[in-house]
Amino acid sequence: MYKAFTCAVCLFYSVAGTAQNYDPNKTFAPGFYSHNGNEFRSADGAPGSKYWQNQANYAIEATFDTTTNVLSGNEIIEYSNNSPDNLEYLWLELDQNADKEDARAQSLAKPGQEAAPDKGFRLSRVVVENSGQVQEADYVVQDTRMQIRLGNPLTAGKSLRLKIGFSFKLLSSSAGDRAGILQTKNGKIYEFGYWFPRMCVYDDLNGWNTLPFIGGGEFYFEYGTIDYKITVPAGMLAVGSGQLLNGQEVLSDRVLANLSKARRSDKTVMIHPAEAVTRSSVTKKTSGTVTWHFAMNNTRDAAFALSRAFIWDGAKINLPSGKTAFAQSVYPEESIRDKSEWHRATEYVKASVEDFSKRWFEYPYPEATNVAGPIGGMEFPALAFDYYKEGGKGLWALVSHEIGHTWYPMIVGSDERRYPFMDEGFNTFIDIYAQEYFNNGEFAPKRDGEYAPKGGNPADEIIPVIKATKGGPTLLTAPDAMDYKYVHPLAYFKTAFGLVLLREVILGQDRFDYAFRTYTKNWAFKHPSPVDFFRSMENAAGEDLSWFWREWFYNNWELDQAVAGVKYVEGDPQKGALITIENKEQMVLPLPMEITETNGHTQTIQVPVEIWQQGAQRTIRVRTTSPVTSVIIDPRHQLPDSHRENNVWKK
Structure with a gap:
């Protein structure tokens, strides 16, 4: 400025x-805000004195059969109704059903196809325990949603339990490319995202949030504890969101010793190196099965990955408070050949988490995990799936971006299915500064792919995006409601550039940073709306920005x-x-x-x-x-x- x-x-x-x-x-039209603040969401953009949100805790036990690629599981969901309303029915997301030929996602792309019974979730049981009564649930599955019609309403302030038996076949690309399988030299890599039935959000803005999973919008779920056990053949390495609770029980003594060194080291330490992948087992047991036990608190989702082919390394993350966390990467031999540079992936995870923690909000989880595999780039709480052959500047950008999603929207729990700018755009914005400062600007400046011709600058590159979308979709348009060719230019690029304008030109760095940190702190582990963000920035920065929200977010106006x-x-x-x-x-x-x-x-x-x-x-x-x-x-x-x-x- x-x-x-x-x-x-x-x-x-x-x-x-x-x-x-x-x-x-x-x-400069008056009346930008259509409603006043209230006891649930304050006029200054913070949660109100009576803000509430429901909670969903999960206990899951699953088994994966590597011969059939079928994952079978049983989950217990403890669902707490913290709203002031009595709920006569519940809604859950079954995102694996997006692979069914009669699912809405497939019908839009390939209408008229017959149903494929071997795809999507199969439910073996759905039981409700409510008000002391246990009974088979009255439920209806439609597309990627399941409605459970309760015999007795779940009254305000009460909880119930759901017991669900489920299974699905993991495909080479499952659930809209959020899970999949990759064959490598030393074995298959299995990545599991969107792998268990999850509660939809019930909030004070829309009631039940039941937008179907079509593929463009991602997810919006309640916070809680996810405790999950995965039983797989011995010799496979499992990594997952949260923390491994039984490492002493399942990992070999050699691996445990290396893991202990890595947790104390500022430099990357090999835990299970390439030469050990084919020579020694990562687990104590070498035959039969092993059960891996993970848990994560205050999270809205969890993902995991399995493989015999994983090389494993890690390093200590230093946080501003003096606490530490653990950065780790797993990848196959192919990821350290052919110009791929996955031996630096943990360095990138560590640097990104430290930067984001210092600038915006301290990392709250014990581990940050990066997985190389078939998925091009997909984020989950404290864990990311990244393409196994990425290298150079592209690998830095991919790793930093996907682990950065732990802040937006995993910590600040916005609705990705409606407002992708609040996760993809905010995350792209924080990437800009992390890339600028990493290793004295080794990969700076951050540019936006096809919108970054050599010698150009972001201000010039956004102009074709604004012109192309003039009169078309805006940043408030849901991703599934726009041509997908506009999702990246708008949700990622235009949002990030708009925040740069606010920081560097309109507000200045000090006022912007204070306001953005305030928004992040106030809405950590909660569900903000776009209006909550707009109000937060205006109040904490002390500036009426309604003209900017109107022109940049609600419209695609041109500047001259x-x-x-x-x-x-x-x-x-x-x-x-x-x-x-x-x-x-x-x-x-x-x-x-x-x-x-x-x-x-x-x-x-x-x-x-x-x-x-x-x-x-x-x-x-x-x-x-x-x-x-x-x-x-x-x-x-x-x-x-x-x-x-x-x-x-x-x-």
Whole structure:
């Protein structure tokens, strides 16, 4: 943010004439918020004094058969109704059902196909324990949702238990590419995401959140404890969200010794190296089966992975409070060949977690796990699936981004199925600064793939996105409601760039960082809405930003700010310059402006956005002592101005 304001006294004058495409009554319209704050969600964006959310705790025991690729499990869900409402029915997500040919996801892509009975969840039992009564549930499965119709309502403040037996066949790509299988030289890698029936969110905004899983939107679930046991053949290594509780029981003495070293080391330590994969067992038992026991507190999901082919390494994570956590990566031999650089993956996990913890919110979980496998990139709480052949800058970007999702939306539990900008965009934003500072900028700057031509900059690269979506989907559009070609440009790129604008141009770093940290702290392990975010940023930063939310998030307006001319006070440059500026499109932003005089003096000012409240053309008075030779709007190209040629005036 520019700070050299002392050289200019900005006096504002209305000028005749109106830019055809700008209406200040749209941008600065009153009544942005359609409702007041209340006892559940305060007007300052924080949870209210009576904010509530329900809780779901899971106890799961599952077995995976590597000959049939079928995972069979039994789960007990303890569901607590903390709402003020009596619930006559419950809703659960069955996301594995997205693979069924009659599922909505498949019907949209390939309508008219017959159902495939070997795909999706099979339910062997669904039992309800409620108010002292145990009975078979009255339930209906439709697509990826299951409704349980209760005989007796679950009253406010009470809990019940569900007992569900389930199974499904793991495919090479399952559940919309959130799980899968990869054949490697030393064995198969099995990745399990969306692998058990999970409770939908019941909240004060929508009641039951039952949007089906179609593939674009991800997930939105209640917080609780997930305690899970996975029984698999001996010799396989399992890693999962949360913490391994029975490592002393299942891991070999050699592996336990190396693991202990890794937990104390700032440098990556090999726990189960490549040469050991084919020579010695990672588990104490070498035949039969082994049960791996994991648990995670205050989480909304859990995922895990299995393989005999995993190389395993790890290192200590140092947190701002003085506490430590553990970074670990597992990957096959193929991941350290052919320019892949997975031997650095744990270094990237460690650095990312330390950066995000220092800047935004301290990492609350004991482990951060990165898994190489068939999935290109998918996040879960404290665990990520990343493509096994990625390397170089791409591997850093992938690892940092996916583990960064632990903050948004795993800690700050937004609704990914409706508002992907609150997880993908926020996460892409924090990636920018982590990439800038990692190893003295080894992989900086962060660029956005196909939107980053060589020699360009983000402000220029966002312009084609804004033009392409003009009149189309916005950041408030659900991902499944837009052409998927727009999901990345909008949810990731435009959101992140908008937050950079707020931090670097509109608010400044100190005010933005304080407000963003406040939002993160207040909504950690809770369910914020977009409006909660907007209110949080405005209140903690002390700025009315309704004009920005309206133009950047609710619309895809275009920016074109221009220098229309330069005159002098009473015709005398020593009395000051009168610079006329114009806003030609509907978007507005503050104007960083550089003024150079014939005597060589250059000053940089920032004209506040309020200049555009009263019209499209405005004149500012700037202190000068000699004739002006040039005026440049946005000299550092921070703004997404679609016509830079009119940003420059020269004598």
